[in-house]
Amino acid sequence: MxxxxxxxxxxEWTRRALLQAGAASGAMASEFLPSMRDPSTVQTTSxxxxxAAITAPVTLRVNGEEHRLVLDTRTSxxxxxxxxxxxxxxxxxxxxxxxxxxxxxxxxxxVNSCLTLAVMLAGDExxxxxxxxxxxxxxxxxxxxxxxxxxxxxxxTPGQICSAVGMLxxxxxxxxxxxxxxxxxxxxxxxxxxxxxxxSGNICRCSAYTNILAAIRDVMDGTER
Amino acid sequence: xxxxxIERAATAREAAASxxxxxxxxxxxxxxxxLDLMKLQIETPRHLVDISRLPLNRIEELRNGSLRIGxxxxxxxxxxxxxxxxxxxxxxxxxxxxxxxxxxxxxxVGGNLLQRTRCFYFYDTSMxxxxxxxxxxxxxxxxxxxxxxxxxxxxxxxxxxxxDMAVAMAALGASVETVTPEGMTRSVPIGELxxxxxxxxxxxxxxxxxxxxxxxxxxxxPPGRQLYRKVRDRASYAFALVSxxxxxxxxxxxxxxxxxxxxxxxxxxxxxxxxxxxxxxxxPRDETFAAAANAAVQQAHGHGQVDFKIRLTRRLLAxxxxxxxxxxxx
Numbered sequence: 001m002x003x004x005x006x007x008x009x010x011x012e013w014t015r016r017a018l019l020q021a022g023a024a025s026g027a028m029a030s031e032f033l034p035s036m037r038d039p040s041t042v043q044t045t046s047x048x049x050x051x052a053a054i055t056a057p058v059t060l061r062v063n064g065e066e067h068r069l070v071l072d073t074r075t076s077x078x079x080x081x082x083x084x085x086x087x088x089x090x091x092x093x094x095x096x097x098x099x100x101x102x103x104x105x106x107x108x109x110x111v112n113s114c115l116t117l118a119v120m121l122a123g124d125e126x127x128x129x130x131x132x133x134x135x136x137x138x139x140x141x142x143x144x145x146x147x148x149x150x151x152x153x154x155x156x157t158p159g160q161i162c163s164a165v166g167m168l169x170x171x172x173x174x175x176x177x178x179x180x181x182x183x184x185x186x187x188x189x190x191x192x193x194x195x196x197x198x199x200s201g202n203i204c205r206c207s208a209y210t211n212i213l214a215a216i217r218d219v220m221d222g223t224e225r
Numbered sequence: 226x227x228x229x230x231i232e233r234a235a236t237a238r239e240a241a242a243s244x245x246x247x248x249x250x251x252x253x254x255x256x257x258x259x260l261d262l263m264k265l266q267i268e269t270p271r272h273l274v275d276i277s278r279l280p281l282n283r284i285e286e287l288r289n290g291s292l293r294i295g296x297x298x299x300x301x302x303x304x305x306x307x308x309x310x311x312x313x314x315x316x317x318x319x320x321x322x323x324x325x326x327x328x329x330x331x332x333x334v335g336g337n338l339l340q341r342t343r344c345f346y347f348y349d350t351s352m353x354x355x356x357x358x359x360x361x362x363x364x365x366x367x368x369x370x371x372x373x374x375x376x377x378x379x380x381x382x383x384x385x386x387x388x389d390m391a392v393a394m395a396a397l398g399a400s401v402e403t404v405t406p407e408g409m410t411r412s413v414p415i416g417e418l419x420x421x422x423x424x425x426x427x428x429x430x431x432x433x434x435x436x437x438x439x440x441x442x443x444x445x446x447p448p449g450r451q452l453y454r455k456v457r458d459r460a461s462y463a464f465a466l467v468s469x470x471x472x473x474x475x476x477x478x479x480x481x482x483x484x485x486x487x488x489x490x491x492x493x494x495x496x497x498x499x500x501x502x503x504x505x506x507x508x509p510r511d512e513t514f515a516a517a518a519n520a521a522v523q524q525a526h527g528h529g530q531v532d533f534k535i536r537l538t539r540r541l542l543a544x545x546x547x548x549x550x551x552x553x554x555x
Contacts, residue, residue: 054228073273074226076260096261097328109301109330115257116331119231120275167326175305176321178461183317184310200461201325 058119062087063131073119078102080118081128089129089158093203100202103159103166104128110166112201129158132165141165144215152206160202164216167198171220190220226263231273237439238408240276245406245435247272252437254297255331257324258340266350267341267357281335281439284308290445293402296335296438300390301326303334313443315451315470319393319488322455325462335438338391338401338418339430342384342492343464345369355381356426371530372466375522375538377491382426383528385489386419387464392488393453395496396470400442406435412442419493426492447482449474450549455488456541465489467538473504473549480504480513480550485542487521490534497521500542509550511543518543 053072060067062085069084078095081087081104090113093101097115104113105127133139141161144150151157171190176183179197188194195216196209204212231253234240244250249271253259262268281295284306292313294303303309304320324332346352346364353362365373365383373383399415418430432438455468468488474481483504487495503517518539525535547553 051228054230056231073229073231074263095264097257097325100325100327103327106330110327111331112257112327115260115328117231117253117256117260117273120233120253120256120277163327166330170301170305170326173305175301176310176317178318178321180321183304183314183321197461198326201327 056119058122060085060118060121060126061124062126063128069118071118073117075118076114077104077106077116077118077121077126078113081113081126087128087130090162091155091158093156093159098203099156099159100163101156101159103163103202105162105166108166108169110163110201127162127165129162132161139165140219141215144218145212148211148215148218149208150212150215151204151208156202156204156206160199160204160212163199163202164212164219167195167216168220170198192217195220227266227269227271229270229273231275233275234279237276237279237281237404237437240274240279241404241406241435241437242408243274243435244437245433247274250274250435252276254333255299255336257328257332258336262341265348267348276437292443294334294441294443296440297333300324300329300332300334300337303390304329313393313397313446313451315453315472316390316393316397316443318453319389319455319468319470322453322465322468323389334390334441337388338394338415338438338441340386340388341429343387344373344384347384356384356422356429359425359427366528369530370528371533372464372489373528373531374492375490375525375527375531375534376487376495377421377493378528379422379424379426381424382422382492383531384422384426384492386491386493387489388494389453389455389465389468389488391415391494392468392486393470394441394443395494396472396484396486397443397446398484399444401438402440402442403432403436404439405433410439415441415494416496422492429492447472447474447484449482450551452545452549454541454545454548456537467534467541469538469542469545471542471545471549473509473546475509475550478508479506480509485517485521485546487538487542490525490538499523504546509547509552511547511552514543514546514550515539517546 055070056073057070081090090104091101093099095114097112102114103110107125133142141164174188177197179193251270253273254277281297283295285293300320304317310317346354347356352364355363374385395415401413404410451472453470455465457463465488470486472484483501485497485500500517500521503520507513522535522538
């Protein structure tokens with residue numbers, strides 16, 4: 001099988017790679033949190049040297065544009081977008097697929113970019129909030145979030161909007177959800193409980209949920225203000 | 226995260242051979258569980274074999290009425306499939322009760338079956354865990370264990386298998402198709418896929434090193450009503466405290482066929498043959514369902530905080546059976 005060419009490349013160190021290597025060795029944790037870690041149970045020791053990064057080339061297609069990159073194989077799609085392509089719309093919340101702030105569109109479907117390896121995405125179409133609209137020409141969901149005050153701090157908003165774009169596509173295809181009464185139904189009514197359930201992968205710590213629902217509702221009903 | 230090399234597999238057989246031959250190698254497809262664990266250094270592979278582009282993403286109906294589901298079919302594609310929704314609605318319900326839409330878009334069928342436990346102590350590398358570090362001890366026994374197992378656990382480990390999908394598949398009598406590193410194929414009934422934890426909870430399945438799941442085979446469903454019910458701490462996007470997958474057929478005033486599997490309470494999706502036996506041939510009445518629910522947890526025991534699951538399971542199963550029988554509106 002054709003392997004993706006890889007190899008240690010000490011000249012490609014980035015700030016993130018250094019941070020990751022530091023965290024990987026356990027040095028940062030044991031320096032700053034000595035009382036939190038019981039030495040008898042810690043599995044990684046701080047004396048371990050930082051392992052050399054391994055890089056691989058990948059061409060990412062983001063918002064219709066191709067980018068040739070050489071990335072540490074550990075780089076998530078989220079970090080590739082933010083740190084390498086400087087597309088900082090997708091946000092790092094939990095970095096473990098729990099909050100949805102990093103949601104982007106992968107071949108039209110919403111995914112957690114923090115739990116996706118960038119080097120696996122050659123040939124895929126990646127869509128981010130930057131590709132949905134511009135400040136001069138907002139995407140209808142962006143306009144609706146503003147009109148309905150669908151946020152407070154705004155940190156979760158790019159993920160909420162990318163997620164809502166993906167959700168509208170899933171509804172158009174009549175995918176059922178956990179709250180659908182009969183999953184065998186051919187057409188799914190887009191009720192408020194359906195939208196709430198379908199947006200449950202996006203957490204809003206300011207709890208703007210009511211207004212987020214109203215914004216999405218406006219776009220679905222074609223009644224954007 | 227530890228550095229790793231990565232290759233894209235050309236065939237399932239080559240992928241299996243590569244993982245078997247490379248020390249510290251793992252398969253990666255959706256990556257939603259593996260990458261999470263790699264970030265925490267609970268999983269530390271040196272090499273990843275990317276199987277995500279293998280042609281294992283089809284759902285096909287076989288001549289004998291079975292459904293073969295490729296191991297790389299996403300959880301969301303499987304839940305949205307019309308054949309699944311019509312013929313195996315409890316599988317669609319189980320899938321839709323798990324994770325979030327974003328995760329389901331990425332997570333695969335094979336990966337879902339092989340995902341690791343969400344035991345807090347397995348996730349906390351500062352605590353002892355026999356699953357993570359064989360012989361280290363178990364912090365959950367005597368610890369904060371309200372999410373843990375009441376059936377099938379051992380003195381070494383009380384972790385649960387977190388999948389909803391697998392519970393539905395256990396009720397449906399699914400089997401798993403694999404390819405070995407030698408290129409042989411075999412079929413494993415889902416009940417034999419998971420090893421009891423015993424004193425080696427770090428060995429979770431009966432698969433050989435490098436053996437790759439290529440598909441799940443669902444036989445034609447038995448007649449009757451199907452349903453999947455899940456009790457959890459939040460209304461959405463949370464792992465099960467307890468779940469029940471039930472298929473029940475009532476004909477001529479008695480229960481002609483029954484399938485019962487339970488989730489969230491054992492180290493594997495827990496098919497309850499004793500509960501099935503307790504309803505077969507009986508009238509669909511509350512007394513029958515209560516007897517089945519009691520039978521299901523007869524061997525159960527708690528570890529303190531998790532004790533409530535015994536009563537919860539009994540009540541969930543009784544009410545699920547009543548709903549599936551038509552005695553009660555679901």
